[in-house]
Amino acid sequence: MGDIQETLLQSLEAFQSTQLVKNKYENILEHLDSGIMLFDSEGVLTFINVQMAKLLEVSRKSLTGCTMVQILRHPQLSRYKKKKILRIYRETLIHRKKYHELTDESGRQWLLTVTDGDQMDGDYLFSVKDVSDFKQIEQTAYRNDKLAMLGKISASIAHEIRNPLTAIRGFIQLLRPHLIKLGKDEYARIILMEIDRANDIIYEFLNSSKPSAPQTTVISVPSLLKEVVLLTESEALMKGCQVILHEDSLPLHISVDVKQIKQVILNIVKNAMDAIDHLSGENGGLIEIRAHRDQKNVHICISDNGRGMDHNTLTHLFDPFFTTKESGTGLGLSVSYRIIKNHKGYIAVNSTVGEGTEFIISLPIVEMA
Template sequence: MQAIRKRYFPTLAEYIRSGSEASLYEATELGKLLDDIHPEEIIAIHEECMHTLVSNVESEEALQLYNRSFIFLIELMVAYRFRNYPEKSTEQKYTEMREMLFQSHRSFVMVKNKYENVLQHMDSGIALFDGDGILSFINLQMAKLLDIPRKTLVGCTIREILLHPQLKRGTKRMILRLYKEMFLRRSRYYELQDACDRHLLVTVTYGDQLDGDYLISVKDVTEYKQIEQTAYQNDKLAMLGKIAAAIAHEIRNPLTSIRGFIQLLRPHLQQLGKEEYARIIVAEIDRANDIIYEFLNSSKPSAPMKQEIQVDALLKEVTLLTESEALMKNCDIHVETYDQMKVSIDVKQVKQVLLNLLRNAMDAIEDVKGERRGRIDLSARSEGRYVEIKVRDNGKGMDRATMNRLFDPFLRRRRPGPDSDYP
């Protein structure tokens, strides 16, 4: 059996490749050698070889190879039946010939059904139209994409499919668009997005390549599109990182000058009773310098530098940093703490988070039209071992498109509905 397999595969592959009479003659010679092999074993060997031959080809090419292999199998089976043909009467010859053709036809149908079963369960949708535009074959995946039972589609023309009572309006528009692109403009490939936001790649093999038939293949490439979009986004972020690094490097020089001038103004602020402002400005400049240093000198986030701090002191400092901007944007910031609480945190990082939330809240309040004054509530309370800090505002909120991009870098938009919370 192993020797037969070794000879069967190259003989079949040569016929499929060339389709020559010489390679078909080899099928006849091979059939004469199959003495003690049952016909079902021959079909199993044929199926095994075909599975190997079509494992790395597109669906439309696989269908062509299957069709061509049937001729090879029939030629081999005829030779197999006549390998030990004795001298018999004419009636006996006709009887055996009739039986042989019946057996060959049954074997052919068996192989055809197996190949169709393979096509039925492919992940690509496949539809085959004959030269008159009538659908002669459609697999399960294509019927699933159309959301119509496949038995009601076979034998229909494009027009009859479009008039099908179960065809959805969105799918009908998609088919019309495909018909315009693929058959009127003769496009071989076309990409589209369906009502479920799936990205579909449609391929057409035209009649001049498929004995007058038209083969349509539809593949869901949503995952590939997502990978492509992620790679594109990474490229943009890499370029943005280079630009940001250059800008950050230049920002350090004016920050140093500002820090020096604040130190010179500190005695004057002390006379005015505003020494606290000078301290906060210097601390914030130092924090900005630290952030720039970490950005320029580390390829990954550093470990948190934790220290113990009073929560109310943290909230008071954040409020001082934002109160002037809040007044300009017509809003009040109300701070509320329920008890004296201490936490061990990275002060710089948590302070940056709170500043971002407050600025987002002010952006939302500024966009609200009318005379209503904005209000931001900044509160903290103990929750067991943890402290919950909540930012609440009466701004306009974010639409769904903005929410989907919530974690994009440098995006400043808002959330749906007023009076919403940020935990």
């Protein structure tokens, strides 16, 4: 009898030990930053952790024990997520796809990995990880590579193009008196204008690869923004839109190359004007400019109520030569990106299609004594 009791006690201790280990590992899985779902060989969801339930925005209790069909019919699951899950399910079963890249409603990017086969005893493990930061680093590295390549190209061809343009311009000016006599001065004017435009594109092309080093001066942010608004008033009036500056009573100062920073802000404001040129009447285009600070930076915010941008446009926004305009060079924002980076700052963009766009330029603050 004593032997039986001892055996039972050992079995109980072994069970409790196994249960403790199981609880420990389940607790770890519960609180991973990756979302996890485990389906058994019958297609029933046997485990889902806290992170995955948060991503799906459905309670774990209501999902555990469901089949894939039941999950797709779940009343709390959004239509958007149902479409994504169905696509992943089909690609996994039909094409045996192991990795899926997803973008959620807020624009964040996720990598979903499917594990099955002999090592899972017929089960299917789905794990999801937020890779937005990695993608951002990847895009920045790609952008920097393109800018470096652009610098090499521009250095080798800029003078070769500019020299003949200068010669052509000189000869057209010599011929201009003869063209005036023939009543063809308009031809000379158009040719000179187009040569100047070509020179401007080359200049912009050169600056996009390597803007000159900032010649910094400490300046008041409100006075800088007032000047920008004054420079854009006439164009805004012609386009029937408003540019409103919300002034902050707090003194804000930054140490910048005034010409370069003014170029960045004007470029963004002009882009905003292009985005709202379809609006008119009472609900006309509106551009709002404001500035505020935190402990380290001054944030200059430029928002509009225009068309807005989709995720694909936002992803490539600062790439050289990327443009959505028919006559654009695609260099303005890539130049702006490099200028702000050279000032130890950064540019952020928030945009929703049909609602508008906000650019936020952040630059190190200067504390005045």
